[in-house]
Amino acid sequence: MSEAAVLNFFPQDRILEQITNEFVAFLTNHDPEMAGIRLPPIAKTRDSSNGDFTVILKGACARRKIDVVKYSNELTEALNAFLKENPKSYLRDSNAMNGYVNLFVNRSSIFEDTIKTVLGLGEKYGSSDKMAGQKVIIEHTSSNPNGPLHIGNLRNVMLGAHLSKLFEAVGYEVKQHFFVNDLGAQIGLTALGYSRIYSKVEPKLKIDQWIGMIYACMNTLSELQILGHTMGELLDVYENGSILAKSNLFPLREGESDPSEKKLNPRRDYLKTFDSLYERQPDLCVVLLREFLTLPSIKKASAELNLQYERNEASAVKIFRAMVVNCLSGVQQTLDTYNVRHDSFDFESELGWEGSNDRVMERLKASPYFVPETQKNEKGVPEGGHILTANFIRDAKLPTGKKGYQKNFPNFYVLRPDGSTLYTFRDVVYSLKKCAQADHVFNIIASEQNLPQEKVALTMALLDPKAPRKLYHLSYELVKLSEDGKEVKMSGRRGRYVLADDLYVELRDAVIFYMKQKMEKTQQENPDKAPKFTEEELLATGGEVATASMKYALLSTPCRHEIKFDIQKVANPDEVSGPFLLYNAVRFKSLFRKFDAGVASGEYPPLPPLEEIDFSLLNEQSEWNLLLEFILPFPNLIAQIGCPGFPAAPQLPEFATNKLCDFCMVLVNKFSSYFKHVYVLSPDKEKFPAMFARIYFYKTLQTVLDNALDILTMKPPQRM
Template sequence: MNVFADIRAMVVTALEAMMSEGALPAGLSLANVTVEPPRDAAHGDMATNAAMVLAKPAGQKPRDIADALAARLVADARIDAAEVAGPGFLNLRLAPSVWASVIPAVLEAGAAFGSAPAGSGQKINVEYVSANPTGPLHVGHTRGAVFGDALAGLLEFVGNEVTREYYINDGGAQVDVLARSVYLRYLEAHGQEVAFPDGTYPGDYLIPVGQALKDKVGDAFVDMGEQGWLAEVREFATEAMMQLIRDDLAALGVEMDVFYSEKSLYGTGRIEGAIAALDGKGLIYEGRLEPPKGKLPEDWEAREQTLFRSTAHGDDVDRPVKKSDGAWTYFAPDIAYHYDKVERGFDALIDVFGADHGGYVKRMQAAVSALSDGRVPLDIKLTQLVKLYKNGEPFKMSKRAGTFVTLRDVIDEVGADVTRFTMLTRKNDAPLDFDFAKATEQSKDNPVFYVQYAHARIASVMRKAQGDISDAQLAAADLSALSHEAELGLLRKAAEWPRLVESAATAHEPHRVAFYLYDLASAFHALQHLGKMEPELRFLREDAPEVTEARLALIRSVQLVIAAGLGILGVTPANEM
């Protein structure tokens, strides 16, 4: 049940009647007509822009359209009042029974309220994390992992079939560096003193990997030249790092459906096939690029390269796919990887990148547009940096990693639930300050605590309620007792959930769910606080069982919505705190 969608349908029906009767010109597009909460709650329950968007194409004054529309809407029992405001906005006040009807809908649907049947939407691939397999995940990866996983959960909730995917960057030179770093730890495990040259990975996390390599091959590699051990150690080290990454993700509650190896693209014809597909569309040519911005002509040597005509699909410049020496550029395997996604039949692709990949957005979107003939959209979401603090002071680096704070550092400090929710308290492309002390304090200023506490408080009230009251029993309660403005305000906020979750999914913005849950929790806490000051507003009233049942139905509905939202974010609802 979506009250906003129902009222919009009512508005559209009224407008169509006006067109059929000649009050409005026939054939007007109603696609841009919206019904949403007004900016100021004092103006009403909902507002529609119908008169404003139709005035110009109809050749009429907005207020004239609004007045005529208002007269039709108030004839419906669901509308208590329709008031024209400003140049032609129409504010609507709904009958209390409309809001009350939300409660049985929530209680019957449970935590699935606001969701859509699985498979009713699109087949979507969400690729996120995709960190180089050279070490443990750091705090930047943590934000991308949380955002990507929450986005996948959000898209699933509204009916899409979602594949969570990790692209293993195991085809580049950094994996050779990893292998050499593990080899040094291997020699160390044999009692040798080693020094880590610049560019290698000196973190302590490779100590057990070097020991594991020793346990596997003994001293076979000790006096062997690099050409003898590099390939085997590279594979051994990569798998060890990927297991470490899988364990880190599991600790955060992230489970991938697919781990896709970049290395699998080489020597298999997949890169060649993707480039050939672009060539078949006339988008591959031999040419020379202009010097990059900031390069003086004398510093630039133009070379003949194989180029992708990405400007034909919205990019700023064409992009090289093969170097002058015949080797593939980094872009080429990425094209092949996304071509594989297109060939797997996804309706839409989403990539979650770190902030430093902003320059990659247009070229990758151009490639997917070209490979799919514009059929498959690619949305690339960038996650900005996270700054860590503890009691207002910068959080110290990880000894284990050597140079950065790891995902495990964060989880060990505050837990997975707090980590996930806190990472979603800002939009993905906005910087995030993460203060460990604030993330664990029990106050209204801590969103995750405030939302969890609302869920736990409701659970406590339900336990105290006399008898075993089922959701089915509460769904049949007489809700006419819910008349206080604080009760109705909480009910209206809960009713916004289907609209909110749909708009958040459309915009690919799971942080909206976190913001909404905080607002819903605030409305609940406000009502609960009123009950302390005014006994007649308490949830449990021994002198008024009908009132008690109605209020239990209300707060149980709120609890189910909170549970649904937390489920999308991957946070476990708390029943006790």
């Protein structure tokens, strides 16, 4: 098979085409008046006892004004006589039922052709070149470089990594990009704290987690300073241990809300936050208090440092880049756990340094829809430079309402009153840069950013109305972590989040707990079959299963549905979960190991070559169903979910990531049922031919499942 044929092999289509061609060739030869009459597509029968496929002749007979029941009866009688004389056809037999022609096929021929081809293609089975020659950039992860990844980030990561694999499977040339947001108030705050503390306090955490603690402390201290506290009075409490000083911090001040209210007033809330941060990192908190003892405003100092970095001043660049690169190194360690790698890390700051921001701003200012930052509103206050987006939508006659843009679309602000650029403007610049490098660009960003992403896309259309649409926002809902049925609240600004690293450890430990539980049960019921793991093997296998379980949990729910993440359910092999899926995937490897051991011991002869196999021995209906439902349609499914079509703006393409998860889960469920009632390995010599056929059938199923899991970025362990 040529390379082109390999990449465009859709066996379901080919087999249906072959069956259709054989039937139509006989039909038109038998009854020339049927030539030119288009028949409905041949379809699988609902009841296999009546036939494998069915042809509907009602329309054709109605068109010719002939009785469909009589015609179909006569036709099948003639067809069966023809098939007896021509046994090499895919068609084997037929019958008529209520005007339908049911066709029985030579299943052994279809099994043989499919198994040989699938095993010949191996890991390429399911791939195509439908989108060959087109370049795609997927921007994903893009977490703020001043803290670690959390559970919400992980959904973004998994979607990006999976879609990259999926797009490659349909022929796209794919690059994965990470946009490093190294500008902005929170990055400036973190960099200011980092510059004062890095040489004074040894990190006691993973570097990205430690930098995240610096940010949480700096944000809290800045807010407390704004609310009237000095670093000195806080230092008295946390360095000198003054109980009196601490008690003086918490009483309500004039004008503050009643503490009996459920919501704390902001000052007391920030004090409690700092207290919590101090309990976790006392050295860090005390050194920061000392460093900013005489600084009048942390907020202003961080803004000044941020401005110096934006201007590419060497001293600021040294501070920011050291902090950002250190943080990203920690983030990459987390991504490595899930085998995720980006092709490019693109720094937001460099858009300004290289002049891209200025060039795009010049184009925007030349637009009739641009309002300069110096213009004042009716109250005499400058609002900042912005785009009259609603006017552009009106003049360009873009759709509004249910399937269009919202009515009274808000202005898009790109400049502050002082003339500095906003991050949303820099998103426009970065998107233009990506679109210049690719045919399609996908930004994987949570649904809370739907409106900002529409503003970015509209601004790009405003700048070049004739340019084809290239930018798409792949929107997804948030992940809520649940423990004992209660939602876990998170806040990066206050250092309250569930770290991706910690979640992985919890999930791995939960997986190992269930593995040990299963091992103990098997040991009691059937000691000879009980798996044996060393502690090191258990830890490694638990880690492999944990990463795959995380991926399944975050990909098996449609993107636009919220996820409620419960570790115990995600790790439980008795639930619809990653461990359940992998456990059944491992069954293939287990059977092949047993067969190889039997060959080594002389119990079984070696597996003969494919050419010597009698595929007519695959005579179980469940085997035929597995072929029709999973092996044959797999390439079609990949093409369907990888090429969903691109709707007109502002509608977004729907990538049903859950469909491949559903496919795998239904496959292993049906395979599990088949595995229980059809015994493959047998010492009976008379059953060796059937055993060999089924081993090849297993290898074919394993190829389909492994290829599907690979696109989901999942890999089953050797054993569980």
